[in-house]
Amino acid sequence: MLLPVFATLVAVIVLATLLPLLRNPVWWIRDWDFPRLQLAIISLAVLVGQLVFLGWDDPTHHLILVANAACLVYQAWWIIPYTKAFPREVKAAVNAETQRQFRILTANVLMPNRNADGLIALIREHQPDIFVTLETNAWWQEKLDVLDKDYPHAIKCPLENLYGMHVYSRLPLEDSALQFLVEDDIPSIHTLVILPCGKKVRMHFLHPTPPSPTEHEESTQRDAELLVVAKSVGEAGLDTPVIVAGDLNDVAWSTTTRLFRKISGLLDPRIGRGMFNTFHADYWFARWPLDHLFHSEHFTLSHIQRLPHFGSDHFPMLVELTYDMARGVEQEGLAADEEDHALAEEKIAAEDVEVSDVHEPQG
Structure with missing residues (x-):
């Protein structure tokens, strides 16, 4: 069955998403601030896999689907400002002086x-x-x-x-x-x-x-x-x-x-x-x-x-x-x-x- 595989992957994604919420300054927690883009990509890939390969008759699937989607949205919230989809904070220069x-x-x-x-x-x-x-x-x-x-x-x-x-x-x-x-x-x-x-x-x-x-x-x-x-x-x-x-x-x-x-x-x-x-x-x-x-x-x-x-x-x-x-x-x-x-x-x-x-x- 693929469900245990996806459940394990989502558990890792959830843990990696939650750890930076701790204020603990230890390096192995703080370093999870870094790979938000990579985690978002992995989360999206797993989400697509869930939708394609898992059936809808198992409530456990619904739970891990929602958990993974929530992680994806949360990671995206951090990184989207650093894309062209977000309004610019600094204006483009027009003064040619x-x-x-x-x-x-x-x-x-x-x-x-x-x-x-x-x-x-x-x-x-x-x-x-x-x-x-x-x-x-x-x-x-x-x-x-x-x-x-x-x-x-x-x-x-x-x-x-x-x-x-x-x-x-x-x-x-x-x-x-x-x-x-x-x-x-x-x-x-x-x-x-x-x-x-x-x-x-x-x-x-x-x-x-x-x-x-x-x-x-x-x-x-x-x-x-x-x-x-x-x-x-x-x-x-x-x-x-x-x-x-x-x-x-x-x-x-x-x-x-x-x-x-x-x-x-x-x-x-x-x-x-x-x-x-x-x-x-x-x-x-x-x-x-x-x-x-x-x-x-x-x-x-x-x-x-x-x-x-x-x-x-x-x-x-x-x-x-x-x-x-x-x-x-x-x-x-x-x-x-x-x-x-x-x-x-x-x-x-x-x-x-x-x-x-x-x-x-x-x-």
């Missing part, structure tokens, strides 16, 4: 990867105004420094622990700080970027550690770093344009990233446009969006693109924004309620970090 446009390229290079020429070629082809590299060590810094003449403003933190970080910019940087907010060997970079039109943009570049059996058993370090920056941005208000970018080691549709968007008030340009799955570059069947760029309502979107593979386990991301406060003021993201603020406070309190620790570049 180049003085208000700028490009940011982010790339987790995979430190052992030695194809620096591949990344440099992408940078020269797409000409970002700012590019940010993650997992860059001294070897990568030496290779990327050939771009110093084109990118005279830089903040460099080469490390051998897979968490080095570099920011190279054509645009002037002010009031910059390299910080280790939650862990002594995990950096973040905070700076003001001056656009050609004279506007100053507050930028935070992050790469917190993930919950995993090889990193941390719990997600507390990652969650605290993301949310303390979100709270810093949210409490400061959005009078100053703000961008937060990097490999956040969390998917766009997770509860923590969603909470980050609520607390910070920042917008996600992928909403209504696509998932832009950046990891894992080598496995098409196991990809999700780990590399992010969030911004304040001051900007509209000129261009967003996942760039080609250059040997890393991540694809680079290229985003071009336009400063357009007149149109941007009509954009709305997610709003936080009292429960969201309480949850953020709880997650921040789990680590030895406070909002006042976050460097807030002043315009």
Whole structure:
């Protein structure tokens, strides 16, 4: 009989769907936030199989059919915003004034990867105004420094622990700080970027550690770093344009990233446009969006693109924004309620970090 086979499959799908509802930060629970797309596809395939191969005379079939359909709807609720079927959160840019446009390229290079020429070629082809590299060590810094003449403003933190970080910019940087907010060997970079039109943009570049059996058993370090920056941005208000970018080691549709968007008030340009799955570059069947760029309502979107593979386990991301406060003021993201603020406070309190620790570049 096929019924026991389908019942077992649905039981696994239900368990994988319910586990992320727990607030437990242990890695084997939190990591089920990641494969929602894959679980939705499996759930849909099983649902089709149920409809085709099982009869309707057994009440057990009805029960597992409803359970599977409920899981499919729930998983779809998380991922549909990252498809073209959903309304866009960020408007398309219409202002063609180049003085208000700028490009940011982010790339987790995979430190052992030695194809620096591949990344440099992408940078020269797409000409970002700012590019940010993650997992860059001294070897990568030496290779990327050939771009110093084109990118005279830089903040460099080469490390051998897979968490080095570099920011190279054509645009002037002010009031910059390299910080280790939650862990002594995990950096973040905070700076003001001056656009050609004279506007100053507050930028935070992050790469917190993930919950995993090889990193941390719990997600507390990652969650605290993301949310303390979100709270810093949210409490400061959005009078100053703000961008937060990097490999956040969390998917766009997770509860923590969603909470980050609520607390910070920042917008996600992928909403209504696509998932832009950046990891894992080598496995098409196991990809999700780990590399992010969030911004304040001051900007509209000129261009967003996942760039080609250059040997890393991540694809680079290229985003071009336009400063357009007149149109941007009509954009709305997610709003936080009292429960969201309480949850953020709880997650921040789990680590030895406070909002006042976050460097807030002043315009």
